[in-house]
Amino acid sequence: MNKHRNLERCLLWILFLPTYVYTLSTKRPNVVIFYADDLGYGDIEPYGHPTSSTPNLRRLAAGGLVLTQFYSAAAVCSPSRAALLTGRYQMRSGIYPGVFNVKMPGGLPLNEVTIAEMLKPEGYRSAAIGKWHLGLGNNSMYLPPSHGFDVSLGLPASPAQCRCSICFYPNVTCHSAPCAANEYTPCALFNGTKIVEQPVDLLTLDEKYVAEGRHFIRENVKSETPFFLYYASHHTHKPQYAGKETSNTSIRGRFGDSLAALDWEVGQIYQELEENGILDDTFFFFSADNGPSLSLETFGGNAGLMKCGKGTTYEGGMRVPAIIYWPGRITPGRSFEFSSTLDILPTIASITKAKLPAVTLDGYDMSPFLFDGMHSLRESFFYYPPSVSTKYKSFAVRYRQYKVVFYTKGSNLSNDENKDVDCRGSAKLTYHDPPMLFDLEQDPSESYNLSIKLSPEKDIVQKVTEMRTDFDARMVFAESQMRRPKDDNLMPCCNRGCIPFPTCCHCTGNTPREGRWATLYPV
Numbered sequence: 001m002n003k004h005r006n007l008e009r010c011l012l013w014i015l016f017l018p019t020y021v022y023t024l025s026t027k028r029p030n031v032v033i034f035y036a037d038d039l040g041y042g043d044i045e046p047y048g049h050p051t052s053s054t055p056n057l058r059r060l061a062a063g064g065l066v067l068t069q070f071y072s073a074a075a076v077c078s079p080s081r082a083a084l085l086t087g088r089y090q091m092r093s094g095i096y097p098g099v100f101n102v103k104m105p106g107g108l109p110l111n112e113v114t115i116a117e118m119l120k121p122e123g124y125r126s127a128a129i130g131k132w133h134l135g136l137g138n139n140s141m142y143l144p145p146s147h148g149f150d151v152s153l154g155l156p157a158s159p160a161q162c163r164c165s166i167c168f169y170p171n172v173t174c175h176s177a178p179c180a181a182n183e184y185t186p187c188a189l190f191n192g193t194k195i196v197e198q199p200v201d202l203l204t205l206d207e208k209y210v211a212e213g214r215h216f217i218r219e220n221v222k223s224e225t226p227f228f229l230y231y232a233s234h235h236t237h238k239p240q241y242a243g244k245e246t247s248n249t250s251i252r253g254r255f256g257d258s259l260a261a262l263d264w265e266v267g268q269i270y271q272e273l274e275e276n277g278i279l280d281d282t283f284f285f286f287s288a289d290n291g292p293s294l295s296l297e298t299f300g301g302n303a304g305l306m307k308c309g310k311g312t313t314y315e316g317g318m319r320v321p322a323i324i325y326w327p328g329r330i331t332p333g334r335s336f337e338f339s340s341t342l343d344i345l346p347t348i349a350s351i352t353k354a355k356l357p358a359v360t361l362d363g364y365d366m367s368p369f370l371f372d373g374m375h376s377l378r379e380s381f382f383y384y385p386p387s388v389s390t391k392y393k394s395f396a397v398r399y400r401q402y403k404v405v406f407y408t409k410g411s412n413l414s415n416d417e418n419k420d421v422d423c424r425g426s427a428k429l430t431y432h433d434p435p436m437l438f439d440l441e442q443d444p445s446e447s448y449n450l451s452i453k454l455s456p457e458k459d460i461v462q463k464v465t466e467m468r469t470d471f472d473a474r475m476v477f478a479e480s481q482m483r484r485p486k487d488d489n490l491m492p493c494c495n496r497g498c499i500p501f502p503t504c505c506h507c508t509g510n511t512p513r514e515g516r517w518a519t520l521y522p523v
Helices: 002-026 055-063 077-086 115-122 202-222 253-275 294-299 341-352 367-371 457-474 515-520
Strands: 030-036 065-071 125-131 151-155 166-168 189-191 194-197 227-232 282-288 322-325 333-340 380-383 396-399 402-408 430-439
Touching: 030 077, 030 115, 030 253, 030 341, 055 253, 055 282, 055 322, 077 341, 115 125, 115 227, 115 341, 125 202, 151 202, 166 202, 166 253, 202 227, 202 253, 227 253, 253 282, 253 294, 282 341, 333 341, 333 367, 341 367, 380 457, 396 457, 402 457, 430 457
Parallel strands: 030 227, 030 282, 065 333, 125 151, 125 227
Antiparallel strands: 065 322, 151 189, 189 194, 282 322, 380 396, 396 402, 402 430
16 A cells, blocks of 8 residues: 555656746746955955955855956956946946046946846846946936846945045044045935935945845845845945954954955845845855955955956956855856856846847856856957057957967056066056967966967967957947046035035935834844
């Protein structure tokens, strides 16, 4: 009798198995992108820093895939964020050269399709939390609500454009205070397109962000709605800051405290996913917008063994840490496959079955090496400088393990007193003929120029030179959003018409222990 019952159970299981598998395969995964600011390749524990304490990133790395050959599309903030959210090199959307400030009338064009807009037809709700830095414009027209985000809370640019005094709990002044003297209005915290706090309180800002992020996750879980959370932390960009949770906790000093605050934010979002039982249903991607600001010295980041840092097209400026975490879907370990922030949009489209934007994309679906044990579809990557122009275009090209360098230029963001003179701002634009050649698998520090030797690598230089000529000829440069005339009246102010402008722009917002954030989540 028991044998017959067991047989019946097996038949029933076989009968319903296809439906079960189909349900699993068609469930829309949630997407979390956690984006750090000015974080170097050598700054966190999974990439070997000996004194950084990042237990939450360590946990993410232990259970996820650590990418060792991952590139940001740009060496400064605004262009790299545009490339991430659109899957397109920044010139195509006009986010060049340099970065936005709150006096600029431009922004990410409204006809550009972001990840949030791509996912909306699939029933996703999206939130942008933290640093936006893709333009403000008249009447906040370029803020996240205009780019497909249903929820947003954050600063339109960096706290470095604010006048800041207290950066570490309880009353430690900022290393670079006053950050922007009287050039800008005090930093305004936007909830959607409304200013809710000005000047922002840096000591409690992370608590606000975390509360909003956790609430967003929880509400979507309750309504069984797939979601996309884009969490763009201010850490570890200057001015470094930290609240009560992480001030005076790191042996790496003030930068270490700021890094610990970043790690705390990651841990809070991870915890909310875990408590709601959706870690296995969530594609979690962590990376950074560009390399470290070496000009800040011990108050800045570390590029590890990579050459130079922020603002340059050397490896230290554009190769960044990246971790992808998806339990049950991605095998933990370290990957040596070649990939970029440009690849995130097409990868998300693949895993969510969303329709790709009908525009020229520069990214590749990462699924073959993430899920199928195959090699990356990406074979080449073009290094464009922050000062990119139609005259010089790409400075270098990576092809497989090789990097061919046509132009170099230093940056004051990589320290004008850097021991490596190539990194300094005084290192002028230099054309290399013949181009320099580096084997990045053998020499990630770009120390040994192979093109000066008679070797088979000469064929690589010729091939890559032809690739560069072809790609640069096809690159379409949209009208630059950074070159439009600045206007002081565009600066955010919750008290329009006040005198003396801009210093009078003050309003009392909600603190983490009061008002909306206290009801969202008691941090």
